[in-house]
Structures are given as C-alpha cells and as structure tokens.
Amino acid sequence: MKEKFLKMKESRWVSRLFSPVILLILIVFFSIATGGRFSNTRNLNIILQQALVVGTVATGAVFIFATGNVNISMGAATALVATLAAQVYMGTESLPAMFGVAIVMGIIIMSLMALLSTWLNVRVLYVTVVMMTLLSSIQKTVLGSQTITLPYAMTSALSDANALLIMFVIFFIFCTVLFHFTALGRKLRYIGINSLCAELTGFKKSRYLLAAFAVSGIGVGFGAVMTIIRSGSITTDTCSTLNMDCMLAIVLGGMSCFGGSRSHTYSAIVGAIIVTVLNNGLLMIGVSSTWIQAIRGVAFIILVCISQTRPKGLPSNEG
Amino acid sequence: MKLRRILTVMMASAMLLSACGTSTETSTSQEETTSNVEGTGTDNASEAESEKEFSHIKIAFATNAVNEDFLKVQEAFDNEIAETLNVEFVYSEAISDSGALTTFIENAYAAGCDAVFTSYSTGIDQAAAVCEDLGMYFVGISSSDAEQNQELEHYVSVAGASAEGYGTAYAEALNSVLSDGEEHSVLILSGAACYGATSFIEGTAGALRALEELYDLTYTEDIDTLAVTAVQTECENDKNIKITIYPGMSDLATNVSPLLQTGNYDVLVGTTDIYSSLGVAVDEVENALGMDIKFITRSSFSDAVKAAINSTDSQGSPVLDAVVMTGNYEYLASVVMLRNAVDGYAENMRDGDSCSRVPGMIPLVITSADEYNILADDTLPYCYTTMDDLLSLCGEDVTWSDIDEFGANLTTDSILEKFE
Numbered sequence: 001m002k003e004k005f006l007k008m009k010e011s012r013w014v015s016r017l018f019s020p021v022i023l024l025i026l027i028v029f030f031s032i033a034t035g036g037r038f039s040n041t042r043n044l045n046i047i048l049q050q051a052l053v054v055g056t057v058a059t060g061a062v063f064i065f066a067t068g069n070v071n072i073s074m075g076a077a078t079a080l081v082a083t084l085a086a087q088v089y090m091g092t093e094s095l096p097a098m099f100g101v102a103i104v105m106g107i108i109i110m111s112l113m114a115l116l117s118t119w120l121n122v123r124v125l126y127v128t129v130v131m132m133t134l135l136s137s138i139q140k141t142v143l144g145s146q147t148i149t150l151p152y153a154m155t156s157a158l159s160d161a162n163a164l165l166i167m168f169v170i171f172f173i174f175c176t177v178l179f180h181f182t183a184l185g186r187k188l189r190y191i192g193i194n195s196l197c198a199e200l201t202g203f204k205k206s207r208y209l210l211a212a213f214a215v216s217g218i219g220v221g222f223g224a225v226m227t228i229i230r231s232g233s234i235t236t237d238t239c240s241t242l243n244m245d246c247m248l249a250i251v252l253g254g255m256s257c258f259g260g261s262r263s264h265t266y267s268a269i270v271g272a273i274i275v276t277v278l279n280n281g282l283l284m285i286g287v288s289s290t291w292i293q294a295i296r297g298v299a300f301i302i303l304v305c306i307s308q309t310r311p312k313g314l315p316s317n318e319g
Numbered sequence: 320m321k322l323r324r325i326l327t328v329m330m331a332s333a334m335l336l337s338a339c340g341t342s343t344e345t346s347t348s349q350e351e352t353t354s355n356v357e358g359t360g361t362d363n364a365s366e367a368e369s370e371k372e373f374s375h376i377k378i379a380f381a382t383n384a385v386n387e388d389f390l391k392v393q394e395a396f397d398n399e400i401a402e403t404l405n406v407e408f409v410y411s412e413a414i415s416d417s418g419a420l421t422t423f424i425e426n427a428y429a430a431g432c433d434a435v436f437t438s439y440s441t442g443i444d445q446a447a448a449v450c451e452d453l454g455m456y457f458v459g460i461s462s463s464d465a466e467q468n469q470e471l472e473h474y475v476s477v478a479g480a481s482a483e484g485y486g487t488a489y490a491e492a493l494n495s496v497l498s499d500g501e502e503h504s505v506l507i508l509s510g511a512a513c514y515g516a517t518s519f520i521e522g523t524a525g526a527l528r529a530l531e532e533l534y535d536l537t538y539t540e541d542i543d544t545l546a547v548t549a550v551q552t553e554c555e556n557d558k559n560i561k562i563t564i565y566p567g568m569s570d571l572a573t574n575v576s577p578l579l580q581t582g583n584y585d586v587l588v589g590t591t592d593i594y595s596s597l598g599v600a601v602d603e604v605e606n607a608l609g610m611d612i613k614f615i616t617r618s619s620f621s622d623a624v625k626a627a628i629n630s631t632d633s634q635g636s637p638v639l640d641a642v643v644m645t646g647n648y649e650y651l652a653s654v655v656m657l658r659n660a661v662d663g664y665a666e667n668m669r670d671g672d673s674c675s676r677v678p679g680m681i682p683l684v685i686t687s688a689d690e691y692n693i694l695a696d697d698t699l700p701y702c703y704t705t706m707d708d709l710l711s712l713c714g715e716d717v718t719w720s721d722i723d724e725f726g727a728n729l730t731t732d733s734i735l736e737k738f739e
Contacts, residue, residue, distance in 0.1 A: 037429070046425045053418065144549065146515050147441055152448055152467055231417035232445035236514055240415045279422070283430045289412045 015262055019254035019270045022303070023277065030281030038281055047280050051272040052164045053226045058246040058253075058268035059168075059175050060219020063212040065250055066179070066263035068192040069124035071213075073113065073132035074220065075243030079234075080139040081105045082224035086148045086234045095154075099225055106221030107214050109135065114213035118206040132243075140236050148234040155232045164226050168269075171222050176265045178215065188212055192259025248275060252303055373405035373713075376661050378654060379427035381411040381420055381437035381446075388619040392650050395701035400651070403706050404658050404713065417442035421449050428453040433661045436460065436653035440479070447474040447674070456660040458653040462518040469673040475660050476668060476719060479649040481678040482517040486525025488682040489588070489615075492641035493529040495686045496613050497586065503613070504561035505530060506584040508575065510591035513549040513566040520546045522590035522617065522643070523564065527554065534560050576600040582608045589616040594627060594639060606633045617643045617682075620695045629688045641686045644694075648680035648726040651702045655712045655722055667718045675719035679726025683734075690731060693739055703734045 031039040057074055064071045085102040089095070117127045158164075179185035187208055191198045199205050227239060246268070253271030256262040278299065282292045380396075382389050396408050409432055411423040420439050424446060427435055434456040437446060443459030444467040450457035451471040458475050459465070462482040468474055497503055507526050512519035523546040531538065536558040538545065545554050545564060554562040561583060565575060568591060575597060578584065587593070587601060594616045601612050611634035618624050627638040656668045656677070669675055680702075685691045700706070704725075712722055 037431075043429045046429060050422050050425065140514070144513075144515075149442070149444070149467065152445065155445070156448065227418060230421060231442065232448075233417050233442035235416065235441045237416045237441070238418070241419065276422075280426045280429055283409065283426045286430070289410050293412060 015254060016264065018306070019252060019267065019274065019303075023270055023274050026274065026277050026281065030277065030284065033281070033285045038284055043280070047273065047276050049164060049230075050280070051269065051276040052168045053223055053230060054242065054245045054249050054275070055269035055272040056168050056171055056226060057219050057223035057242060058249045058272060059172055059265055060216040060223075061246055061250060062175070062255065062263060062265050062268055063179065063188060063215045064124070065255060065257075066185075066188045066192045066259045067209060067212055068195065068259035069209070070247075070257075071113070071124065071128045071216070072243055072247070073128040073135060074216075074246050075239045075241070076132045076135035076139070077106070077109050077217075077220050078223045078227060078242055079239040080135045080142070081109065081220055082227045082238060083139050083143055083148065083234050085221075085224050086150060086228050087142070089150065089154075089228070090148060098228070099221075102224045103218060103221035106219070106224065107217035110213040110217030110220055111210060114206075114210040118209065124209070143234070143236055150228055150232050150234075152232065155229050158229045163229055167222050167226060171219060172265065172269065175215065175219075179263075179265050184208070184211060189259070189261055189263055192263060193261055245272070245275065248300065252300065257304075373658070373662070375405050375407065376434070376658070377407045377409060377427075377430070377432040378657055379409040379411070379423070379430075379432040379435045380650075381414050381423050381427075381435065381439055383414055383437070383439040385413045387621050388645070388647075391620070392647060392701075396650075396654070399701055399706075400654060400709070403709055404654065406654065406658065414439040417445060420446050424449050424453070424455070428455055434458075434475075434657035436478075436650075436657060438650070443477065444468045444474075447471055450474070456657050456665065458656055460649050460653060462521070464676055465674050471674075472665070474669075474674040475665060476653075476656050476675040476677050478652045478656070478677040478679060480518070480646050480680060480682050482521035484521075484678055484681040485518045485590075485643070486521040486528065488643045488684050489522045489525035489590070490529035490532075491684045492615050492643055492686070493526055493588065494533065495684070496615060496640045497530075497533055502534070502560065503586045504584050505563070505586040505588060506575075506578060507562065507564050507588045508571065508590060508593055509546060509548070509564050509566045510568050510589070512547050512590065515547070519590045526588050526590075527562070530560065530562060531556075534558050536560055571596040572600050576604070579604045579612065580607070582610060584612065585610060586613040587615065592616060592618045594618060594624065598627065598638070602632060602638075610634070611636050613640045614638065615641045615643070617645065619645050619647075625691065625695060628685070628691045637688065641684060642691070644683040644685055646680035646682050646726075646729070647702045648704075648729055649677075651704060651709070652677050652679050652722050652726055655709070656719065658713055659717060662713075664715050664717070667715070668722075670719060675723075677719055677723040677726070679723055680729045681727070683731045685731065690735065693735055694731070696738070699738055703729055703738065 027039065037043065057078055061071060061074055081102050084105050085098045088101045089098040113127050113131050117124045187198070187203055191203065191205060191208060195205060228234065231238065249268050249271030251257060251271065252274045253267030255264060255267035278296055279292060282295060287295070393410060400406065401408060409427055409430055414420050414423060414437065420437060420442065424435050432455060435450055436458040437443065438460045440459065440461035443461055444465055446459065447457045447468050448471060451473045454473065456473050456475050459477050460479040461477050462479055462485060465474070465477045507523055509523040510516070510519040512523050524542050527538070527542045527545060530536070536556040539555045545552060548564055549566055552564045554564060556562065565578065571593060579587070579600060587597070601614055605612055611632070616639065624639065624642060628642065630638045632638050660668050683694065685694065712725060
C-alpha cells in the first residue's frame with residue numbers, strides 16, 4: 001500500500017496535476033458552501049486580480065528556483081523598483097517611461113545578485129539575504145518621509161483596461177515558451193537536478209544563473225508596475241509580504257523546493273490562486289481571520305509534505 | 320524521514336486543535352459577556368432600543384496591527400456594540416500595505432459586508448475608491464485629512480485624532496512633567512516621523528513647541544524641519560538647552576541606551592510606545608548613574624503600563640511620568656457613521672459634497688497613577704460611551720459634527736468627572 005502510494009507520488013502526472021486538482025476541489029467546495037456566490041463571475045475576477053502580482057513575480061522566480069537556488073529578496077527588489085518607477089511617473093507623467101524604468105531596473109538589480117554570487121563565489125541564498133536588507137534600506141532612503149500617491153485617474157484607468165491581466169498573460173507566455181520550449185529552460189532544470197553533473201557536461205553555470213536572474217528581473221519589473229496600479233501608493237511597507245507570498249505560491253503550485261525536473265511556470269499562478277481562493281473562500285463562509293491563518297498554515301504544511309520530495313539523482317555536492 | 324513526517328502531521332494537528340481551542344474559548348467568553356451585557360445594557364438603554372430597531376448589517380474592520388489594543392476593541396465590538404447596533408463585524412489580519420488593504424476590501428465585499436473602515440492610514444483615499452467601485456461605505460482612520468477622492472459618494476469620513484491633537488497632547492504632557500522651574504535636557508524619540516507618519520511628526524513638533532514656550536527659547540532651525548529629521552539631530556537654540564531628536568523605530572534598546580548612559584539626558588520623550596523597549600534600559604541607567612530620568616511615552620491601556628505607572632523607580636519617582644494614550648473613540652465613531660450611512664443617512668455623515676473629517680477625541684494625557692486607574696477600570700464602558708450615548712449618535716437627526724463634538728468632549732477631566 002505504502003509502496004503504491006510512493007509510486008503514485010513519484011508519478012510525473014500526479015506531480016503535475018496535484019495542485020490544479022486541489023485548486024479545483026477548493027473552488028467546488030467554496031461554491032457549494034456559499035450557495036454559488038463564490039463562483040460568480042465578479043468574485044472569480046476579484047480572485048484573479050488579487051493573484052496576479054504574486055503570480056507574475058513568482059513566475060519569474062521559477063527560473064531561479066528551477067536551478068535549486070532560493071531568492072528571498074524578490075519583495076525588497078519589487079518595492080525598490082516600484083518606488084523608482086513611481087517617482088519617474090510623478091516626474092514625467094509618462095507611462096512608457098515608468099514601464100521602461102521598471103523593467104530595466106528590475107533586470108539590473110536581479111542580474112547584480114547573480115553576478116555577486118558568481119564573483120564572490122557565495123551561495124545565492126546568502127547573497128539574496130544581504131541584498132534584501134540593502135535594497136530595503138535603499139528604498140527607505142529614496143522614499144524618505146514621503147508616501148508616493150499615484151493619480152487615481154491613471155491607476156483606475158489602467159485597472160479598468162485590465163492592464164494587470166494583460167501584463168501577466170504576456171509575461172506568462174514569454175516565460176512558458178522560454179522555460180519549456182527552449183534550451184535555456186532545459187539547462188536550468190538540469191542544473192537544478194544536479195549542478196555538478198551539469199557543469200561537468202560543459203554548461204557554464206554562472207551564465208545560466210545570470211539568465212535566470214535576468215528573466216526574474218523582468219518579472220520584478222512587471223510586478224512593480226502592477227503593484228503601482230493595484231495599490232495606488234508606495235510606502236516603505238509596500239510589498240512587505242510579497243517575498244513570502246511568492247515562495248508560498250511556488251511551493252503550493254506543486255513545484256519542488258529543490259528545483260529540477262519538477263519545475264513548471266504554471267506552478268506560480270496556480271499556487272498564488274490557491275492562496276487567494278483560501279483567503280477569499282474562508283472569509284465568505286464566515287471563518288475569522290485567526291482561523292484563516294491557522295487553516296492556511298495547516299494546508300501549507302500538508303501540501304508541502306505531500307508534494308515535496310528531493311529528486312533522486314547523483315550527488316550534486318562534494319559530500 | 321518517517322519520524323519527520325509524523326512530527327509534521329502532529330504539528331499540523333496541534334495547530335488545528337489550538338485554533339479550535341481559541342475559538343471555543345472565545346465563543347464561551349462571548350456568550351458570557353453577551354449575557355452580562357443583556358443584564359445591564361437592557362436596563363440602561365431599554366427605552367432607546369425600543370425606539371430604534373436596526374437591520375442586520377456587516378461591517379469589515381481592516382486593522383493595521385493585531386495587538387492588545389486591537390483585541391480590546393474587538394472584544395468590545397463583538398460583545399457590546401454588535402448587539403446594540405445589530406452589526407456583525409469581520410476582521411482582517413494585520414494589514415501591512417495598500418495592496419493587502421485592497422485585497423481585504425474585495426474579500427469583505429465577497430463576504431457580504433456593507434461597509435469598511437480601516438486603521439491602516441496609508442492610502443485610505445485609494446481604498447475609498449475601491450469601496451466606491453464595490454458600492455460599500457468607507458471610513459478611514461488617520462491623523463491627516465483626505466487628499467483625494469473626497470467627492471466619492473461612499474467615502475463617508477476620515478476619523479481619528481488629528482495630528483495637531485497629538486501635538487497638543489505632547490505639549491500638555493511635557494508641561495506637566497517639566498513645570499518644576501528647573502532646566503532639563505531632553506531626548507525626543509521621533510519614531511516614524513522621518514517616514515512621514517503625521518501623528519509622529521506632530522508629536523515631535525508639539526514637544527518642541529512646548530519646550531520653546533517653557534524655556535522661552537528660539538531654535539536655529541525650523542521646528543517642522545527638525546521634526547522630520549532622518550538622523551540624530553541636536554536642536555540648537557539660543558538658550559543652550561540640550562534637546563536631541565533621535566529618529567527611527569527599530570532596535571531602540573540597542574541604539575538609545577548608549578545615549579542615556581552618557582548621563583546627558585534627564586527627560587526621555589517617545590512619540591511611539593517606547594516603554595516596552597526602553598523601560599529596562601532607563602531603569603539600569605538610573606540605577607547606575609543615580610539620576611532620575613523623566614519618562615514620557617505614547618501607549619495604550621495595558622497591564623504593563625498599569626504596573627509601570629503604579630510603581631516607583633530607584634530614585635523614588637514614578638516609572639512613567641506621563642503617558643499619551645491613543646484614543647479609541649475613532650473606532651466607535653467609524654462604526655456609528657457607517658451604521659448611519661447604511662441606514663440611509665450617508666448625506667448627514669458627509670460634509671456636503673465631500674467626506675467629513677471627524678478628529679473626535681484628542682489623545683488622553685495621563686500624569687498620575689490615580690488618573691490611570693480610574694480611566695483603565697474594566698467596569699467602564701468601551702471608550703467611555705454608554706449604550707444610551709451610542710444610540711443617541713444614531714438616527715436621521717444626527718450629523719457627523721454631532722459625532723465629532725461628542726468625541727471632542729471626552730477629555731481626561733470630563734471622563735474622570737463622569738466616572739470617578
């Protein structure tokens with residue numbers, strides 16, 4: 001019985017479909033529990049809109065996670081980029097300028113992390129810990145004592161035009177093609193499976209790490225613009241929970257914490273929607289906020305316990 | 320590996336059970352308190368209740384922090400206000416940014432809420448716009464006025480002690496502590512003033528103005544500039560009184576203790592709650608240097624503050640010399656205004672074509688243990704407002720200015736007179 005369960009768990013299709021099926025079950029459950037109110041078009045649209053910022057930044061982060069590395073500075077990077085982009089908009093009132101600055105700064109900041117990790121020969125995790133603090137303090141210095149409040153006319157016009165959804169779809173298609181249908185994606189997953197073997201095969205790890213961070217930087221740029229549109233104001237607290245939300249989304253979406261072959265771009269958005277569905281659905285059926293936190297925690301532990309298994313393979317480190 | 324899995328499942332079960340326990344305890348205590356309220360509240364407000372029957376509505380409260388203060392508000396709302404005004408409250412987790420506030424408002428709408436109020440003061444104008452789109456009435460709690468979207472029909476009001484109110488309160492606290500005719504050296508912890516938090520800015524500015532008047536001095540720099548300084552700053556003045564501003568909120572014990580250990584300061588003023596982080600450090604410095612440091616802090620009613628204000632330090636003076644108490648009337652005012660708005664009197668709750676501004680209660684200044692013990696008495700109604708008072712603030716004849724005026728009259732002296 002146990003062997004059967006483990007075999008089923010190892011199955012490629014089970015790992016691929018587990019999170020989407022859980023999401024479907026949650027939607028059906030909440031729809032029944034709320035007498036159909038949960039699944040009305042307006043509420044489903046609200047849920048989708050709520051998941052888009054996390055979904056976008058996390059989709060970019062999939063490229064880093066696929067290599068078996070963890071980046072915990074995505075929230076700080078997005079906050080800083082959003083601050084800079086918002087300041088550019090306030091100075092120029094130009095949407096293309098705001099968008100351009102966000103993408104360019106996102107790529108520069110994230111690429112810098114990859115380069116630091118390579119130059120200093122320090123693990124990515126440690127570099128991102130330092131960068132998280134550094135980026136956060138830069139944002140506070142840049143922002144000073146002010147709150148940047150974007151004009152409501154601009155943010156509401158973009159919201160009404162479904163700018164968030166459009167940006168997410170464009171970025172998602174770009175990432176999916178790059179990750180699942182090009183050599184870059186295959187090589188990133190290979191590095192995640194066994195970085196030592198990948199390097200011995202001739203892959204230059206630093207180069208692919210840089211590419212992964214650069215793509216992730218585009219996601220940060222998109223996420224920053226989406227944050228500006230959705231929040232309408234930028235403060236030192238902006239994106240304070242984004243990093244944890246992204247990591248949660250990636251793991252809940254069924255992607256392995258250890259990267260490798262179980263990495264999929266859809267994991268990020270599926271995971272982000274699962275978290276949003278839980279928050280929205282539980283509140284709709286009258287569960288208190290304390291309970292919501294507890295249930296979310298339990299769901300997270302169970303899903304991680306079931307879905308996460310270190311891929312079997314050759315040893316990737318000297319030990 | 321197997322053991323780890325078992326432990327994980329056990330941890331998950333324990334979390335679930337603890338959540339069950341909390342909920343059950345809360346329900347039980349709610350039932351007990353409700354029955355208590357029924358016993359006393361019915362006597363007090365039976366006449367008014369018979370005149371006013373409220374339809375059931377849901378109001379969402381997006382809080383900026385889940386702390387002791389919030390839990391007391393939640394308890395009062397669920398056990399007293401909910402029944403009297405027939406309101407079901409939905410609470411958020413601690414809101415830490417504008418995006419999270421928008422998300423909570425949308426979820427509250429999905430959960431069937433009619434109105435929202437929030438104590439997360441940043442970006443309330445944007446939150447009002449989200450509520451307008453969803454057709455929910457909105458009140459923001461802030462010490463600043465609305466800057467955008469005031470014309471939106473569902474933007475009812477901005478409630479909350481004004482920044483000037485905090486300035487006044489700090490001036491009063493400093494005057495009461497430093498009116499001994501002696502020269503003091505003052506360290507002001509300006510907290511989040513350097514990040515633009517208006518109540519902190521006004522608290523710092525209020526303290527500087529009070530010192531200006533007290534010592535008849537003139538600063539070489541503008542007070543408003545000094546208040547928002549982002550680095551440790553000496554407030555130079557023509558009387559050479561030592562006044563230093565230390566900005567920031569984090570790691571106060573580590574950063575401020577060395578300043579106190581110099582022995583250069585005998586007055587410590589906090590525009591945020593500094594007692595929890597610096598109480599021990601001040602006591603150690605007083606012991607080591609054999610000096611008395613006057614301690615003024617912003618806080619809320621709690622067991623820790625009660626113990627401090629009722630104790631004396633090694634020099635025989637009170638541990639806390641003055642406390643600026645954040646008023647809770649703004650929460651009550653928000654609920655009352657939203658109740659009236661949902662009942663069809665939104666125009667009365669708005670100021671013409673704009674949302675109203677209801678500063679209400681000025682933060683209370685408490686300078687003695689006696690004052691504290693009366694004001695913090697558990698038998699006092701929430702926010703010193705009886706059920707009769709509460710019901711008198713609801714209905715078609717009530718306007719936002721009535722609600723504001725009622726709060727403005729809640730001063731330390733008036734409350735002591737009413738309940739002593």
